[in-house]
Amino acid sequence: MTILKLAVRNLLGGGMKSWLNAVVLSLAYVTIIWTQGLYQGMDRQVSRTMIDAAVGGGQYWVEGYDPYDPFTLQDARLKLTGKLEELAQSGEAAPVLIVQGTIYPNGRVQAALLKGIDPEQKVLMFPSSFLKDSDSEIPALIGSRMAQSTGLGTGDTVTVRWRDVHGTFDAQDLQVVQVMTTSIQTIDIGQIWVPLKKLEEMAGVENEATIVIVKKGLGQAEDVPGWTFRDLDFLLQDIHQIVKSKTVGASIFYAFLLFLAMLAIFNTQVLSIFRRRKEIGTLMALGMTRGKVIALFTVEGALHAILAALIGAVYGIPLLAYFVAKGLGLPVGTADSFGFAMSEKLFPTYSAGLVIGTTVLVFIITTIVSFLPTRKIAKLKPTEALRGKL
Amino acid sequence: MDDSVLIRTVDLVKIYPMGDQKLIALNQVNLILRKGEFAGLVGPSGSGKTTLLNIIGSLDVPTRGSAEVLGEKVETLSHRKAAELRNKHIGFIFQTFNLLPVYTVYENVEFPLLLLDLSASQRKKAVMAALEWVHLADRAKSKPPQLSGGESQRVAVARAMVKRPDLVLADEPTANLDADNSHHILDTMEVLNRDLGTTFLFSTHDQKVIEHLRRKISLVDGRIANDETIGDENRRKRP
Structure with missing residues (x-):
């Protein structure tokens, strides 16, 4: 609890740097949900259309x-x-x-x-x-x-x-x-x-x-x-397969986005440990164990994911809600290029599983990326840290 | 061990490797410090003051010999035990204050108590008392960049004292302060030493600090060259 409390203080105290990282991460976060929601909506929309007009209940x-x-x-x-x-x-x-x-x-x-x-x-x-x-x-x-x-x-x-x-x-x-x-x-x-x-x-x-x-x-x-x-699983398997293959294609795009965000977090952590080495020494002098210092820096980094989720929610929810209500218009003539029944408008769906799954995924990756640079602290001598050495 | 003995070093040696060479920072240091002392390690730069202070503070370990602090042998302590010893019994004051920049004055002083898992009300009471000792209760919400050097060091004193440690180690505490602030800080520490019985051990070559000491341990080239008790008549009178 103490670590979490201190990490929150440090994160918020980090000012613009923390916010910038969180905004970048939130972009990746919202884009993942948005893209996945589009494919989820596409799958549902196509399945529904196919059931209504072609395959029935089996x-x-x-x-x-x-x-x-x-x-x-x-x-x-x-x-x-x-x-x-x-x-x-x-x-x-x-x-x-x-x-x-x-x-x-x-x-x-x-x-x-x-x-x-x-x-x-x-x-x-x-x-x-x-x-x-x-x-x-x-x-x-x-x-x-x-x-x-x-x-x-x-x-x-x-x-x-x-x-x-x-x-x-x-x-x-x-x-x-x-x-x-x-x-x-x-x-x-x-x-x-x-x-x-x-x-x-x-x-x-x-x-x-x-x-x-x-x-x-x-x-x-x-x-x-x-x-x-x-049954429907059999009759719609080709559709699901095509949507899945398109989802994999999109995954490469958002994996790249996530990679950029993680690079920013990793860079911040490395820089933070370098810049705050004297602070690390002070924390150790005040009685913090190395394990707790590592935990503090890791939690601090991981909290970027929480902050990103909150920021993402601020602009993401209205944005995603807009697309749910209005749909995403596909360019004229492109509906047939998908290889399955696509209407001219695509209505995304955002399931709880998608939102929670993405949040957990981003959180876990952020935590791992935040932890990696902190391993240096484990070898750090308090006296050297206090002198500003790493 | 005599109950009044807080620190005992026996044939303490600290050697730093410097490439192919070896730097002997401490050489056969034997020292006893008793509870309630207001003592200073005095000497020029490179005499081993800070090294000795670090070993006593369990931030470093000796190469040879023994350093016993509050009954614990520093050289045998695990990282966790050393951290526990520092957390519960030792307060540190640094030359550059070392306040945590994103925390307020209150939060800086509260920090050691968070590690002790005290309740919020206990923490608040202790923090406010510590800030009263250093006359900074009205600056509780300020952040370190808003403080002067003197105020920053007073916050550091409050942070070191808030958990009522047995021992406070102060490394060149006045090096970045002007004369007035230096005396003010030292007066405060003397009051705390007298009223709370906290033992203070300084590392300094600042004459202003030396004027306040009741015991002066002079170090030269890693050895104790002189160890003298200073009578009140030879000490600076408190204003």
Whole structure:
């Protein structure tokens, strides 16, 4: 307690030097929380968007279905029975039939996944309702990225070719009834959404699906033979991985910032021990053990982290709160460059774990950095310190 | 050991290595200092005064011989025990005052008591009493840079006395003070010696200090050349 009290006195008595160090450290501290909060917010925001519009509360996949292997699509469908049929009929699940197809926009050949979805479904926040009540033979819904890559727009028709259940190729014109704007690339790029019943008819199947998306919050109902349940951890793992890799990139930046702040603390400590050697001798003469002197200087240095946290709180809390409320606007056109569903504004989230974790991390590093130069004191003779020698 | 003996050195030798050479700072010093004495180690620079004072203050250890302070053999004390001896029983006054610059006068004087783990009320009572002794109670909130040299040394005296030590070691306490302040400080220390029974041992070559001593131990080249008791008739009269 005495050491802490003395350290506080010394720190505050240090004047401008203490404050400058603490301000520099607080910059690193606030930047770490701000950056980490952005990535945490990004992860949460992307996950939420993906859950709402693409993956729901989990999905049943037909055994053998692999979205990264188009050859599995030919046989990847199964009749809905039992529990899955029950869920689909009660509106708690949305079956999706996937058929590999080819389109010929503007004389070019382009592969596309034809995805059949019930226009009435309420499982996903997905504008499938555009597919109902259309006069078109095959009404189609595409995303803005798909529209851009194919040159198609609302009202345009394009020839689509697919293979039915018997292996026979067939072709017909489909009409784009709506171009949807979505931040989720996985429901946009290379995909054409058509009414489920229409696609069943085109493929020559009935009441079959490739995946069944269950409603958010429902999770896995029970094991269904022939189907594998994919939970959110599985479905969002790519997203988490991408965010994690981006977080690691950012970590290098704030590790550098922290390094600069620590350099300032280390420098201050070295200078302080050199400049205050006579004081160290006096403290020893007054009866302080070397251990206590080392503890005093270490605590004094470590207190920079506390002071930095307080200073950081003064300007950091309003700053971070502003971004939580207003979000961070991303430059136009950059949202797609992230590789996952990013909206034009990023809303950071600051969890207690992030704030406490960062505080503890900064405190521990500061303490270690503060301690290192004080080891010199352990070898210091009081008489030499009193004479101003080290 | 005789109860009245506070310090006893026997054949004390201190040698400093100086490259290939050796500097003999103390050579066969035998000294006894009793409780309540007001004594001074007198001699020119390099005579070994400060070295002897440092060893008695357990800030340094002898090369050979023995230094017994308050029943503790300095040469055998661990760092922790030496610090404890200084903390509980010895007060130091330095030539350059050595006040802690970021602390107030009150906090400087309070410092030794913090190490003794006294309660806040006990500390406050002791600090204010010490500041009264040196007539600086009204400067309790000042910081060292705001004080004159005389005031700074009075704070140092209060800091040395606040824990009521058995022994106060003062190394050239008047070297940075003018004549008036020197006499004022020495008068204060004499009063404390008389009223509290604290033993004072000075290291000095300042005639003003020597005029106040009741025992003058002269050191030359690390040896005690003369040890004399000074009668009141030969001492400076207090104003």
